[in-house]
Amino acid sequence: MRRRHFLSATASLMAALPSAEAWAWPDQPIKIVVPFTPGTGPDIIARFIDDRLSPKLGQPIVVENVAGASGNIGTQQVARAKPDGYTLLSQVSTLVMNASLFKNLPYDPVADFAPIGLTALGSLVLVSHPGQVPATLAELEAAARAAPKILTYGSPGVGTPHHLSMALVETTMAIELVHVPYKGTAGALQDLLGGQINYMFLPIHVAAQHVRGGKLKAIAAGSQRRLAQLPDVPTLSESGLKGIDVDMWYGFFAPKGTPADLIDRLNRDIGAVLETPDARRVFEAQGLIPVTSTPQALGEIVAHDRDRWADVVSKRGIQAG
Structure with missing residues (x-):
């Protein structure tokens, strides 16, 4: 009986310990792939986080713009990258919209990525x-x-x-x-x-x-709540479309299979950067609101919105050019 309890306690302790990757991470530069051109929302967010996260991690962070095919080229690159915490993706809600708009998409927005957390909302x-x-x-x-x-x-x-x-x-x-x-x-x-x-x-x-x-x-x-910039303007929901909003969300992702402890650390460190007054000042100038979430919450949003926009695309017969 004592041996069984000892083995159980040991297994629980081992499960709680960081992975081998986490002990050493990061020991080399980190790349944030932005699948759009410079100056876009995902790019502005990535560069803001880059400047403030790099000193915290003690490693350079490189933002790489891999634009093309409505964001699909850079996104595919991250989906195929090694899941070691050194390749990240700064994306926007078009990630899930593209899943319905493009036939034979070379990645799955749900199955091929590990969500890290939300970074902003754009109304x-x-x-x-x-x-x-x-x-x-x-x-x-x-x-x-x-x-x-x-x-x-x-x-x-x-x-x-x-x-x-x-x-x-x-x-x-x-x-x-x-x-x-x-x-x-x-x-x-x-x-x-x-x-x-x-x-x-x-x-x-x-x-x-x-x-x-x-x-x-x-x-x-188009937001869930009235906007501070136009407080007298009703929301879609207040105007009769109950429960409808069209906020664009932004978030960070890693390749599927990235160790959970690395995801959790990135979530905490990126979240700390986003919760500063400086983040609100810089983001609001671009029409964005910095937000944070758990990895699980972002994963739920991705799954829900993939189905929501798939329904719209199907019913309206929309095809990407």
Whole structure:
């Protein structure tokens, strides 16, 4: 009996000890892959964390931009990397959107990655030209039901969060609008300001300046709560789409199989960086809010959103260009 208790206690102690990798980690530079161009949200977040995490870990951290194929090239690179804590991924919610938009995707957003934690949220706002008569979500719904496929909305391209957010609104309301895709935000915004298109989801830091200047009208905030920049604008949920939000989330990932103790350490150290006043100041200038989460919570968000956006893509018949 005593031997059995001794063996059980020893096994429990061994399970609680860090892995061999954790004892030595990090003893070489760490790479953060950003699967988008410099200046994008995942890039800004990665470089902010890089500057403040490197001294804490005592090793250089290199941010590598591997852009292309809507983020799929860099993401695949991390999915195939050695799971040793030396290759990380800074991603955004397009990670799960792409799973439905692209056939034969060379990675699985759930099966091929170990979530580390959330890093930020980015809110979108549904806006219209000030002269647009349907000026509330209820009025938009009524007008679209009376005359389907007349009202238009723009986006930076097919399959972008801006596009899928409006497609979710269409699906939930069972209405038909006309999607006008552009090659980037600039052209779409210009036509929205000029009244050539009727509606669009825009990032809060872009939308707020034009709303305050009277050049655009804010219809609904795409977040779970009202936004500090536009406190009088109701959320989608408050406007009748109960439980609906289109916040873009950002997070860090490692290749599947990375030891759990390394994931937990990265989660704690990155979280400490994100909880500083400096993080809020830098992120808010880019329309982002720094947030943290457990690895498990991010994993649940990834699984849930993969199914949510797959449903929208399927029902709207959306195909990536």
